[in-house]
Amino acid sequence: MAYIANTPDDERIMLERIGLETLDDLFRHLPEELRLNRPLDVPAALSELELTQVVGGILARNHGADQGVCFLGGGAYDHFVPAIVDQLAGRGEFFTAYTPYQPEASQGTLQAVFEYQTLICQLTGMEVSNSSLYDGASAAAEAMFMAISLTGRHGKVVVAETVHPEYRQVLGTFLESLEPVLEVVPATGGVVDARSMAAAVDDRTAAVVFQHPNFLGGLEDARALVAAAHAKGALAIEIVDPMSLGLLAPPSSHGVDIVVGEGQCLGNPLCYGGPYLGILACRGEYVRKMPGRIVGETVDRDGKRCWVLALQTREQHIRREKATSNICTNQGLLALRASIYLAVMGPRGLRLAAESSTRKAHYAASSLAAIPGFELAFPGAFFKEFVIRTALDPNELLANVLRQGYHGGIALGRFDPSLADCILIAVTEKRTREEIDGLVRAFERASSDLQARTAPTHRAKATGLASVAAP
Amino acid sequence: MYKLVQPPLLFESSRAGRGTAVLPPCDVPDRPLDELIPADQQRLTPPPLPELGELDVVRHYTNLSTLNMSIDSNFYPLGSCTMKYNPKRNERLAALPGLLAQHPYQDESTLQGLLAILYDLQEILAEIAGLDAVSLQPAAGAQGELTALLVAARYFREKGDSRSQVLIPDSAHGTNPASAHLSGFDAVTIKSDGRGLVDLEDFKAKLSDQTAVFMMTNPNTAGLFDPQVREIADLLHARGGLLYLDGANMNAILGVVRPGDMGVDLMHYNPHKTFSGPHGGGGPGAGPIAVRDRLAPFLPAPIVARKAGGEYYLDHDRPHSIGRVRSFFGNTGVLFRAYCYIRSQGPQGLKRIAQHAVLNANYLKALVDDVYPVPYDGPCMHEFVASARTFAKDKGVRAMDIAKRLIDYNVHAPTIYFPLIVSEALMIEPTETESRETLESFAEILLAIAAEDPETLHRAPHTTPISRPDEVKAAKQPVLSWQG
Numbered sequence: 001m002a003y004i005a006n007t008p009d010d011e012r013i014m015l016e017r018i019g020l021e022t023l024d025d026l027f028r029h030l031p032e033e034l035r036l037n038r039p040l041d042v043p044a045a046l047s048e049l050e051l052t053q054v055v056g057g058i059l060a061r062n063h064g065a066d067q068g069v070c071f072l073g074g075g076a077y078d079h080f081v082p083a084i085v086d087q088l089a090g091r092g093e094f095f096t097a098y099t100p101y102q103p104e105a106s107q108g109t110l111q112a113v114f115e116y117q118t119l120i121c122q123l124t125g126m127e128v129s130n131s132s133l134y135d136g137a138s139a140a141a142e143a144m145f146m147a148i149s150l151t152g153r154h155g156k157v158v159v160a161e162t163v164h165p166e167y168r169q170v171l172g173t174f175l176e177s178l179e180p181v182l183e184v185v186p187a188t189g190g191v192v193d194a195r196s197m198a199a200a201v202d203d204r205t206a207a208v209v210f211q212h213p214n215f216l217g218g219l220e221d222a223r224a225l226v227a228a229a230h231a232k233g234a235l236a237i238e239i240v241d242p243m244s245l246g247l248l249a250p251p252s253s254h255g256v257d258i259v260v261g262e263g264q265c266l267g268n269p270l271c272y273g274g275p276y277l278g279i280l281a282c283r284g285e286y287v288r289k290m291p292g293r294i295v296g297e298t299v300d301r302d303g304k305r306c307w308v309l310a311l312q313t314r315e316q317h318i319r320r321e322k323a324t325s326n327i328c329t330n331q332g333l334l335a336l337r338a339s340i341y342l343a344v345m346g347p348r349g350l351r352l353a354a355e356s357s358t359r360k361a362h363y364a365a366s367s368l369a370a371i372p373g374f375e376l377a378f379p380g381a382f383f384k385e386f387v388i389r390t391a392l393d394p395n396e397l398l399a400n401v402l403r404q405g406y407h408g409g410i411a412l413g414r415f416d417p418s419l420a421d422c423i424l425i426a427v428t429e430k431r432t433r434e435e436i437d438g439l440v441r442a443f444e445r446a447s448s449d450l451q452a453r454t455a456p457t458h459r460a461k462a463t464g465l466a467s468v469a470a471p
Numbered sequence: 472m473y474k475l476v477q478p479p480l481l482f483e484s485s486r487a488g489r490g491t492a493v494l495p496p497c498d499v500p501d502r503p504l505d506e507l508i509p510a511d512q513q514r515l516t517p518p519p520l521p522e523l524g525e526l527d528v529v530r531h532y533t534n535l536s537t538l539n540m541s542i543d544s545n546f547y548p549l550g551s552c553t554m555k556y557n558p559k560r561n562e563r564l565a566a567l568p569g570l571l572a573q574h575p576y577q578d579e580s581t582l583q584g585l586l587a588i589l590y591d592l593q594e595i596l597a598e599i600a601g602l603d604a605v606s607l608q609p610a611a612g613a614q615g616e617l618t619a620l621l622v623a624a625r626y627f628r629e630k631g632d633s634r635s636q637v638l639i640p641d642s643a644h645g646t647n648p649a650s651a652h653l654s655g656f657d658a659v660t661i662k663s664d665g666r667g668l669v670d671l672e673d674f675k676a677k678l679s680d681q682t683a684v685f686m687m688t689n690p691n692t693a694g695l696f697d698p699q700v701r702e703i704a705d706l707l708h709a710r711g712g713l714l715y716l717d718g719a720n721m722n723a724i725l726g727v728v729r730p731g732d733m734g735v736d737l738m739h740y741n742p743h744k745t746f747s748g749p750h751g752g753g754g755p756g757a758g759p760i761a762v763r764d765r766l767a768p769f770l771p772a773p774i775v776a777r778k779a780g781g782e783y784y785l786d787h788d789r790p791h792s793i794g795r796v797r798s799f800f801g802n803t804g805v806l807f808r809a810y811c812y813i814r815s816q817g818p819q820g821l822k823r824i825a826q827h828a829v830l831n832a833n834y835l836k837a838l839v840d841d842v843y844p845v846p847y848d849g850p851c852m853h854e855f856v857a858s859a860r861t862f863a864k865d866k867g868v869r870a871m872d873i874a875k876r877l878i879d880y881n882v883h884a885p886t887i888y889f890p891l892i893v894s895e896a897l898m899i900e901p902t903e904t905e906s907r908e909t910l911e912s913f914a915e916i917l918l919a920i921a922a923e924d925p926e927t928l929h930r931a932p933h934t935t936p937i938s939r940p941d942e943v944k945a946a947k948q949p950v951l952s953w954q955g
Contacts (some may be wrong), residue, residue: 002558002815002816002820003555003556003558003903003904004823004824004827004903004904005904005905005906005907006827006830006831006906006907009581010906010907011830013907014830014831014833014834014907017828017838018830018833018834018835018837019833021825022935023823023826024826026826026829026830026850027727027728027829028727029696029698029849029850030696030698030727031698031701033701034700034701034728034733035727036601036726036727036728036732037727037809038828039726039818039819039822040598040599040725040818040819040821040822041598042595042598042599042727042813042817042818042821043591043595043814043817044815044817044818045814045815045819045820046815048560050813051560051564051811051814051815052560052563052564054814055564055588055810055811055814056564056567056569057567058569058584058585058587058588059564059567059584059585059588060584061569061570061583061584061587061607062569062570062573062581062582062583062584063577063580063581063582064569064572064573064574064577064581064582065568065572065573065574066572067572068570068581070574072574072576072577073578074575075798075799076574076576076799077575078574080493082491082493082526084529086566087529087780088528088529088532088533088536090562091532091533091534091536092541092542092543092544093536093537093539093540093541093543093544094532094536094539094541094542094752095514095541095557095751095752096541096542096543096557096749096750096752097539097540097541097542097750097752098547098549098552098554098750098752098753099750099752099753100752100753101549101884101886102540102874102875102878102883103718103936103937103940104875104878104885104932104935104936104939104940105540105878105883105884105932105935106538106539106540106752106788107477107535107538107539107935107936108535108536108537108538108539108752109539109752109753111478111480111535111538111751112532112535112752113476113752114480114951114952114953115480115481115482115626115953117952118480118481118952119481119520120480121952122518122519122520123520127952128951128952129951129952130756131753134610134614134755134797134802135610135797135798135799136609136616136798137795137797137798138796138798139799145653146898156651164796164798166795166799167798167818169795170794170795170796170798170848172794172798173771173793173794173795173796174621174623174796176621176624176625176793176794177621177624177654177655177656179657185853188903199884212902214848219508219509219512236857245514245518246514246517246518247508247513247514248508248512248513248514248515249511249512249514249515250514250518255515261913262798269571269572270571270572270573270574270575270803271570271571271573271803271804272550272570272573272574272575272585272799272800272803273575273798273799273800273801273803273807274610274755274797274799274801274802274803274804275610275754275755275757275802275803275805276798276799277803287949287951293753294949294951295951296945296946296949296950296951297945297950297951298940298941298942298945298950299940299941299942299944300937300938300939300940300941301939301941302938304937304938305477306477306937306940307940308940308942308945310942310946310949310951311945311946311949312946313486313946315645316613316644316645316646316648316649317644317645317646317889318645319645319649320645320648320649320658321648321649321651321652321658322652323645323649323652325614325649325653326613326617326646326649326652326653327611327613328611328612328613328644328645329611329613329753329755329756330753330754330755331751331753331754331755332750332751332752332753332754332755333749333751333752333754333755334751334754334755336751336752339481340528340532342520342530342601342780343481343520343521343523343524343531344491344493344523344528345491345493345520346489346490346491346520346521346522347517347518347519347520348490348493348517348522348523349490349493349494350518350520351517352494352496352497353494354496355504356494356497356552358504358507358508359497359499359501359502359504359507360499361506362502363499363500381507381508381509381512383508385882398578399578402578402580402581404556404810407574407577407581408579410576416807424630424825429494429497433498434501436499439898451859
């Protein structure tokens with residue numbers, strides 16, 4: 001009952017006006033046999049104080065990146081979020097507005113989205129950006145649909161094995177009911193080989209999808225992968241980490257057709273996987289096949305510059321089953337946060353964040369690889385994330401490291417059995433040298449703990465004391 | 472009195488060399504960058520982002536925000552969007568590190584609090600739906616629709632049944648046919664009858680062994696509860712089809728009728744509507760789906776499960792699952808707010824939401840329907856659709872003009888020109904969190920506008936920082952980013 005404004009008097013007056021006696025009468029035109037004749041079986045109501053205590057207490061049972069030092073990545077990163085992002089995006093006028101259907105009453109949101117689109121173009125070098133999609137993976141799926149529609153090819157979509165496994169799953173889910181098949185080009189040495197890619201692409205291929213930096217952190221030969229797609233008339237879709245674009249060559253310089261990415265790293269919190277921010281930008285000529293909302297510049301009746309939702313004839317509320325996509329909202333708030341983030345960081349701040357992440361990741365990688373029994377799994381260049389290979393059980397190792405206060409990395413066996421001896425480690429600009437040194441010590445200690453635990457058994461067996469030593 | 476002004480674009484305020492110190496210098500031993508990243512992989516020039524001071528950015532966005540109408544500042548009766556109050560208590564909880572600082576790949580032992588909440592939410596959403604199993608994964612209502620249709624497609628495929636059609640009423644949201652198309656089905660339109668309900672004869676005529684799913688919105692987009700739903704479900708089930716509910720209008724029936732009891736087999740929720748997630752200027756939402764037992768094996772993975780010992784875990788071992796529709800768990804931040812909202816209401820509170828949402832809509836309708844006729848009349852649910860067609864005919868005043876004029880009176884416009892089955896539609900949803908005074912004041916405004924001269928309405932709004940934008944120009948010569 002927390003937020004109902006009508007008083008009992010109001011209730012009476014209003015019911016009287018519509019000729020009813022009780023609140024239940026409001027539903028008397030619903031068939032009796034459909035109506036629920038018991039209260040819902042849900043927990044009892046809590047006051048604000050109780051809710052704060054109860055839910056706050058449940059949340060306190062989590063032990064996240066605030067409590068353990070976070071080296072987890074895999075598409076979601078613990079980058080620094082400046083205070084200004086929370087303060088401004090939290091303003092009720094942004095937070096509690098909806099899709100800007102009435103432009104005269106929504107210029108704040110519309111201009112912010114127009115600026116977001118511009119910032120994404122500046123970052124990627126592409127000509128047009130939409131107003132955002134749900135997350136990186138669904139943006140990749142939307143790009144794939146675009147490519148199928150633009151090329152009119154229904155044979156297959158080719159995806160690099162180094163694309164995030166969950167993204168590949170999403171592409172597969174959406175293709176399952178449709179004609180094209182999803183073909184995976186295997187990785188060699190942590191990247192995909194452009195010749196293998198070229199061999200997989202044929203003249204019924206709609207798109208080549210690759211990620212750069214890839215899921216394992218490595219840098220792909222993006223220009224060669226794009227060339228492999230274009231050689232057979234397929235479109236090239238590049239999945240980017242927008243943070244990397246402070247340092248790395250923009251996707252436009254690879255000649256790519258559609259760019260997608262996960263914008264969580266731009267001022268958005270980890271929040272257990274969502275809501276996140278799907279980025280999608282492309283060549284100008286494809287704009288009418290773009291999914292999602294797009295804001296455009298125009299003038300009002302007095303010639304004054306202003307902004308509106310543009311190109312709505314692509315969309316589901318007008319085109320229905322012929323629409324470019326079923327999407328009807330963007331991730332407005334997350335796009336706003338990304339814009340505020342980029343505005344306050346500027347070109348130098350973004351460069352520093354990207355470069356610090358790279359330098360710290362390399363420092364961590366060389367320090368960890370120096371521990372006996374650990375090595376870098378792949379030889380190539382990487383951005384802020386890398387893979388360590390170990391003879392020890394990664395899950396046990398990471399559990400031990402966690403007990404020492406570090407979210408030490410992701411055991412890759414959960415995604416790929418052939419990487420069961422590998423750990424993916426991400427380092428952002430937030431990590432200090434002290435924290436990285438601490439992680440290295442934690443790995444060393446975990447390593448000796450795990451070896452010590454297995455070693456006595458060997459010794460016991462060797463000396464024939466197993467039965468004596470057993471508890 | 473200060474004036475609302477449009478700030479210049481961020482890019483126009485940029486000055487070379489301006490900036491804000493946010494990050495410290497890098498503290499690990501320096502190595503030449505080219506040793507780390509090959510030179511040909513590096514940017515040659517920095518991205519041309521704007522250069523601004525922190526105060527520039529603060530003023531910019533603060534001024535921009537004042538150009539918006541929002542629930543916090545205005546009555547916002549945008550039909551179909553359920554623009555109810557977004558409780559501040561949920562925001563404070565949602566800002567706690569126990570939510571915000573949780574990485575999706577953390578060890579499950581470090582996530583027991585959050586997984587408990589998500590598990591409970593699955594159970595609660597199943598109970599409210601009267602269905603058996605829930606996936607919290609879909610990122611928005613439209614993605615929930617698509618996910619549910621993929622679940623249906625997989626269900627039929629595993630039965631060796633190759634049905635090709637999804638039936639959709641002409642009053643449905645545009646997302647329904649778009650989702651049907653994306654999931655590989657053909658969308659077949661079912662007419663509405665003279666009452667604004669499903670035309671049962673047309674439904675029967677189009678129902679066949681090719682019918683996979685009938686997508687129903689009930690209450691429908693005209694704000695009417697379709698009492699034929701059980702009969703429709705029975706006819707559909709007899710032919711082996713599934714009944715889908717677009718849950719956009721769940722606010723009207725919380726604790727009153729359960730979709731499962733209507734014969735619904737699968738549905739999506741819009742927790743940002745029904746359970747009051749802030750709409751954020753167009754998102755984020757979430758689109759959890761609920762299904763009957765026999766469809767549960769096909770839900771996306773993972774699902775939150777509980778071991779015998781009470782420990783929560785993510786169940787990825789779902790061999791019949793359609794797979795994933797997005798990365799990571801779901802829009803946890805939106806789902807968390809829905810959980811807080813439901814916990815604040817309890818069983819009686821949830822039912823009172825429906826009662827007062829319906830009371831407010833019927834009361835408001837009674838105050839205005841003499842002047843703004845409601846073509847499909849009768850008791851409405853949480854919203855009603857009035858028509859401005861008599862104004863259009865008599866005075867040349869269209870729904871658009873009324874919507875624009877409302878802004879001058881400091882209220883947001885209703886949804887207009889939807890549903891498509893009502894000409895000059897004004898779709899009005901007051902929600903339960905508005906008071907009688909607000910409704911009465913809105914009714915007075917609507918009646919006052921009805922008496923205004925057409926020229927005033929055609930030129931409205933008069934008080935906003937901009938007048939009506941030229942949408943044709945925006946479509947014909949699209950300018951979608953700052954051109955410098």
